[in-house]
Amino acid sequence: MQFLPKMPRALKVALPLALAAAAAPMVAQMPEVPGKADKTRVVAGTYTADASHSLVAWTVNHFGFNDYFGLFGDVTGTLSIDPANPAASKVSVKIPVSKVITASPGLTAHLLKPGAEGKPADFFGATPADATFVSTSVVPGADGTSATINGDLTLNGVTKPVAVAATFAGAGTNPFSKAATLGFHGTAMIKRSDFNVKMGLPFVADEVKLNITVAFEKK
Structure with missing residues (x-):
């Protein structure tokens, strides 16, 4: 059996320092992400939702065993904001229910299935607003x-x-659109029965949690 020669103690100390020194320029060259959770970066004005990066996820309990998730994408809308007077902010968004997706093609189809023989749909129907x-x-x-x-x-x-608990996520300039951009996260809880979506109650829970993430670009 062959043994490697024992590394001198001085080399044991010097080698990590040399590797760290070599990596330092690489770390220094790493680009920074454009958005930061710094409210001084917020620019007053009217913003438009970036539909490709704005989503509403929903969570509902199934049979008391576990939670199931679904997603609405392509959220559009506007935000008016003045960092000097945030209470005067206004937001309006549109969520395309017809584009709902889940992990189960069968469930997605059921959510958009029309009612049978003139009866109401179990969930949203074929052409939901x-x-x-x-x-x-x-x-x-x-x-x-x-x-x-x-x-x-x-x-x-x-x-x-509905009340949405919103949190400022970041502000900065989008490197592709060159537009001032704001991002927010939000949560809300609704009862689907309030909106006449009652299929499966109480085996599929009435309470639905919404997780919201929206990016707004200044136009």
């Missing part, structure tokens, strides 16, 4: 980066008040 959310008030949080956005959610032909 877009859902909309229009803010009625904005209550800024004490931390300066969160807010409660109160508004009217219209879904499945029914309008109900």
Whole structure:
């Protein structure tokens, strides 16, 4: 059996330092992400939702065993904001229900299946109207980066008040569009029965959690 020669102690110390020194220029050259959670970067004005990067995910409990997830994409809309007066902010978004997706093709098809023989659809039906959310008030949080956005959610032909707990995620310039961009995360809880989506109750839960992520670009 052959043994490697024992590394001198001085080399054991010097080698990691040399490797760290060699890596330092590479770390220094790493580009920074354009968006930062820095509210001083927020530019006042009217913004348009970046539909390709704006999503609403929904979570509903199934049979009391586990949660199931689905997704609405292509969210469009506008945001008016002035960092000097965040309470005056206004947001309006449109959510294309007809583009709902799930991990199960069969379930996705069922969500968009028309009602049989003139009966109402089990869920949204074949040609559901877009859902909309229009803010009625904005209550800024004490931390300066969160807010409660109160508004009217219209879904499945029914309008109900909904509160969204929103958090500022980042601001900066989009490197591709060169537009000033803002990002927000939000959560909300609704009861689907309030919007006449009652299929499967109570085995499929009434409470639906919404997780929202929206990017807005200044135009």
